[in-house]
Amino acid sequence: MPSATAVGNDAAVEASPPTRLAIEDAGIDVEVLPLLPSEEALAEQAIVPPLTEDGYWLASYGQPGRGSTNTTYLTGHSWEGSESPFNRLSTHAEVGNTITLDTEAGSLDYVVESITTHDKETLKDSDIWSIVPNRLVIISCYTEDLWGKNVIVTAAPKP
Structure with missing residues (x-):
């Protein structure tokens, strides 16, 4: 995997596990816990977080910050x-919102670049799974179709 050169505000924060997610404009502020999907879930790129209101970091993928590789x-x-x-x-949530992601090494700010929906059955084939160091992707069920669609928020480090 290629290594990314740090850009924007992540230049001083080493890549490390995220611990808290906040999108002030959207009223979101949650603890982030690690989630290690099973081999089967990874192969299918199926995401099933525990039934809590916490956020979960898919620990088998990238860590945010300087030196991010995924x-x-x-x-x-x-x-x-x-x-x-x-x-x-x-x-x-809206395009342009600031996302603050606290990590074990410090805080990083991202800007929301896109908010889209995707059918759950075909999410595994989506380009969101492409390796893009320092990119942040947040996935949840889409509230207008909880059982059929996911909402996908994609963000980049804030300059």
């Missing part, structure tokens, strides 16, 4: 019939 993936559940922080990805 995309950093975060995931969390959206809930039907009750408020959840990840519901707000579908309803409150």
Whole structure:
């Protein structure tokens, strides 16, 4: 895998596990815990986080910060019939929002570049799985179709 040259605000923060995700404009502020998918889940690129309101870092992929060699993936559940922080990805997040990602080595700021939806059955074939060092991808269920679609937020380090 190619190594990335640090850009923007991550120049002083070494790549390390994320611990907290905040998107102030969307009202999201959650703890991030590591999640190590099974070999079968990795092969299928299936994402099933625990049934909590926490965020989860897919630990078998990239770590954010200087020296990143892969995309950093975060995931969390959206809930039907009750408020959840990840519901707000579908309803409150916008292109241009700042994402603050706390890591074990410090804080990094990202800017939301895109918010899209993707069918759950074909998510595994999406280009979001391409290796892009220092990219952040957040995946949850799309609130208007929890069982059929995912919402995907893609962000880059803030200059």
